[in-house]
Amino acid sequence: MTFMSRILGLVRDIVFARFIGSEAGADAFFVAFKIPNFLRRLFAEGAFAQAFVPVLSEYRSNGSHAAVKELINAVAGCLGSALFVLTVFACVASPLVAWLFAPGFAGDALKFALVSDMIRITFPYLMLISLTGFAGAILNSYDRFAIPAITPVFLNITLIFAALVASNWFAVPVMALAWGVFAAGCIQLVFQLPFLVRMHLLPVPSLDFQHPGVKRVLTLMVPALFGVSVSQINLLLDTVLASFLPTGSVSWLYYSDRLAELPLGVFGVAIATVILPSLSRQHAGVNSEKFSATLNWSLRMVLLIALPSTLALLLLASPILTTLFMYGKTTAQDIAMSTASLQAYAVGLTAFMLIKVLAPGFYARQDMKTPVRIGIIAMVANMVLNLAFVLPLYYYCNLGHVGLALATSVSALLNAWLLFKGLRAKQVLTLDSEWLRHGGRMLLANIAMAAVLLAGLTMAPSWHELSWLMRAMNLALLCCAGLFAYIAVLTLTGLRLRHLRNH
Template sequence: MSDVATDEHPPATAAEESVSTNAQASGRAGLLRSGIIVSGMTMVSRVMGLVRDVVVAALLGATSGADAFFVAFKVPNFMRRLFAEGAFNQAFVPVLSEYATQRTRAEVRELVDAVSGSLAAVLVLLTALAMLASPWLVWVFAPGFGRDPEKLALTADMLRLTFPYLLLISLTAFSGSVLNTWNRFAVPAFTPVLLNLSLIGSAVLLTPWMSDPAMGLAWGVLIAGCAQLTFQVPFLVRLGLLPRPWPRFSHPGVRRVMVLMVPALFGVSVAQINLLLDTVLASLLASGSVSWLYYSDRLMELPLGVFGVAIGTVILPALSKRHAEQSREHFARMLDWAVRAVLLLGLPAALALAVLAEPLLISLFHYGAMTEHDIVMAAMSLRAYAFGLVAFMLIKVLAPGFFAQQDTKTPVKVATMAMAANMVFNLMLVWPMAHAGLALATALSAFLNAGCLGWFLIKRDVFVFQPGWGRFGIQLLGGCLVMGVVLWWLSPAWQTWLTWSVWHRAGHLAALVLGGASIYFVWLAATGVRLRHFRLSA
């Protein structure tokens, strides 16, 4: 962006100058530093999410109100994953990065205004229709509630409170996409913490005043949406990019985002359908199968979110800028950096989940109705998920290699093929391995997905293995081997964990996790891996 004023582009205001300044600064920002920031904030969010689950379970248990709330929250949350944080982010960030790299400040602001206005117009209409049709939506997502008119009515009432969350969180995702493009990763990464804090606060402060405690949590969801969107406003002001929303569906940038969103939306739908089909099959198995998969998935999601999603979040705007600049060499180096970072963190995390499966499940969930048999069963599926953890993480960093090139069709084709393979694997493994077979099928299809994404990127010459992979692989495998042996040797039999108090379990588990991580990174340092090897400018 030129700083020379012309008749066509008048002198920039202070806010507009900040756009240019921050765009230049973003180019010097380090991917490692950004990844650490996002990982740290994501860790805080995931921990607060566990606290939220404990509070909600203590308040509602498994009552009719709890069922109603979970459905009322699931509907907008499902659409959020499908629409706001999935397809929209994948389509909008590459277009915004191209504008930030190749267009003037005025054109960037025009794009932000047009996209925000068009997005808001669609969401306002959708939200209004959903609030009017809330009883019918409950029938779609929870048809069994129709047998209990009181439960159906309560769910519909709560859905009218929770559905506006989709509008608010989608605009929050839009704001986060703008901030991420200018390397302001900490703010969007911290924002989900506000949802957990709002629900915890509502459980404590609002539920005593409600006729049904669950209604207090529904208000908490609405409050969380307002808080998350409001929190990001000052940071957009500082960038000089606070939108002045005005619907302009004819704007070229808006049309491009819409075109890119269609296949991306289908791709996200494929993943959600996959999860739904797994749940349907699990419901046909022994009682408890759905819960065993849920508990093991919760543990697998922690390293996936903290490492895989964090690196994917950081890499997308950086790759989009390099593609807009036609810097193929730097683009290839970034993809190589992302894959190395995933392996550096994903391999030991997967091994730790497998070795410490029972201690982790016992320490977190073996209270109340959770039996020893449940621990054994959940540990089986957790080990199967752990086998595929690296593949899940690789998908998060390889798919942005296509999105950055504004190619949303190829990942969709690969995801569709992986979904078909997952169903075949499910039918092959569910009978001999029951619920663990479903988890293993998901892991195998993830490897197929990641492998195909990597293969297509290599064929396009946009993913090129940089020098040093042989030595790096030996260093990683050696570190994992040493860490795994030590964890296995130091951890007592899982039955012993059952006899300990909650604090004894927590202390011993923390010591094992910290000790294993220390051994792993000391090994890497001793064999020549240095922090500077993972420093790469965005």
Template structure:
């Protein structure tokens, strides 16, 4: 095959330079942190504007539907199937072959997304019935949900194509651009809530349209950066192309393997529509706070290690492959354990500080705090899944995560009647049972994934893990003592003014964080321990 010349620039097929995984993760995490902070601002505005129940229930379900398919299809199954194949083309093929693969994937993916979007828009009522059958008894809420689904569903196509562009950029170690792109969704939603919501019969319509506009802008934003690396797609169909076939074959099982947590969370939303008014809203606010550390650190680490693992697998470097996984797991333990404990202990203060405004009632804050604590218990497992699944997908093993994921879903379904029904019947806390079973199912999934990597000798933990657990445990214990001490002294969060809640929560978080870091240093944990190269 001929290898035509391209304009002078870094050649797409060149081997990526060795980069510090820590530096890349911090870069990606910082960009994601910006997006998540704006996301918190957005959620604060939503709580003030819509409160809980009614329109907020409908909007919470409507925006989750395209996001569910996006994470299942684009960010999940597609990116995990596409990156290993693209890495192999880069290692073994010409730049023309890489460009041809990108063009054919763009055309094939675009056609599928267009068809799915048309089905979703035309069948919005059916989609609403599937995901929120509990709202059928409230025609006004169901009609609002159907309208919102019809408006927001095209976001699936737009953000999935954005995810495709981001997967290419991540493969070429351009992590910052895909990481910062979600900022635009939050900016557009905040602007819609503050500037144009009054011009709509229901503020939820303004928010729905802002999601669609943000999808268009996010896709357009990434295109110039693809042009810089000479991989701006010229879409064409390529169903018979060997590379496209391999990606499709890898995607089919990956639809389950990478998105088990999302499937379980969507099950929570579906069942929550049966539990009465505001249950979906309470879960929405809880989930958003758990998503903050998960998105900033868990997704960032997984995003960074996936190209490295793919390259190491292609180069048959088993030792480096295991070391990369070990580094990622150590980073997860460093972040997830204190985040889990802090969210459980500070659930009520955090929610009162962020969301106790406008139409949000104190009872809604309390109900949301219970489900936040339940979800937070699963944060460590959620993050661990994010870094374990790439250990399989980088080796193009899609079947094992599917098997473990199905077992986790079954465990979740079996636990729900045992946990949810008693909580719903005796305490009106069915939504807490939904969150708790989802957290427990995440641990089932994480354990099965970890055990599989160990049994296949793909991952060999470093010898220092027993000492690390003792050190991390001591540092977390020190932080917990400080946080509990603050709560004993400051217990009246509901009755303080907003500014007073803000400064008190800031003090608690800063002091707790400083104590944790100081304890880490005291037990011998150093930043250099997390330096690794991909």
């Protein structure tokens, strides 16, 4: 289900590239969409889920259905009221929000007014999608993973419709995308409610900040807001700094980030979503051996996907971007700029994915202090690296946006390493005997895949000169050849399907 939603997200971005390219209106929309989307990740995939799911799992394990329902009602009331106040403030003060998140746009009155207007339309998406994330967290806690995973499909379908059809109804076509974001938030929330009704867990909101469960969620959530979302905060800082760079920088970063996030979203987020309820129950049941085994399994699964994905994006960045996005308003210059930032993001892809599965190891144990401390270190490192990378790259080769992506990747590597060391130091993660064999298999398989891809690239014609069909066929052939080499070497070195199961 996650794979389906991410593929549709890729189709959505192809439509965006064709119809809005990287012009000023595109930059304005991507900022207006990124603000609530960033906050959504804090709630739907980040801090709220990490804080709420362990508490809900504990209530489910140790309490009655009535106690669980009371907790859900109280959290719904408190979360909903806080989001409503924040949404009203942001809509009223949209120029201030625009200035905070894209101060570089202030020098362009038209672009600044456009992003301010779109924020008023897109910001309510935060409230709607956060409540959707709340409903999804309940479903995930009861091992109903498919419904929350398929829900983002409605966002992608709605935005594709807005770009292809509804844009003709507006004097400023890009405004259709802003209204599409709002409509998608409503659709996604309504879609999940019937499934909560079937479980007899549909919230009846009650404003009770004194509820013990709400207090615990808030206590866990405040530090988790920072600790689990450092990589997203770094990406948002990229947007803020990119607003000072030449027009197109925000869009170049958006397209490259979306491709880097495809494996992250399909596998990293999916595995993290599945293991958090399991780890929470294992911690509540004091099963430390199973807890460590689950972490070992999740790390092996992530590396099995992350390492070849990183290599493939580094080697195939230009062919992928050309095949997917070089149509309509997207130029060869846009592709070249996006290629450079995609390769910079690819450097940190494995780290981004590891963070998704290492952080739950702390949050399932309700340990918020360690990832927050690590997050602060990574955040400071990202800020320092931004200054170290962006200015030289901007002034000497006009690639300031690449410096932003590279700084984010390096800080993610630091973040992942410190999280790993922290779990090892607390003795909740003990590497098992499978790692030596598994590591050897992956090394050989990745070398074989890289060799096949490099050989294929030397024989490929100039991608810019090919038709869409020939680009797609050549890219598909390259990807299939690389995938075949990777799987073949893994199989020849002894990997079997039973090794991929979490026993």
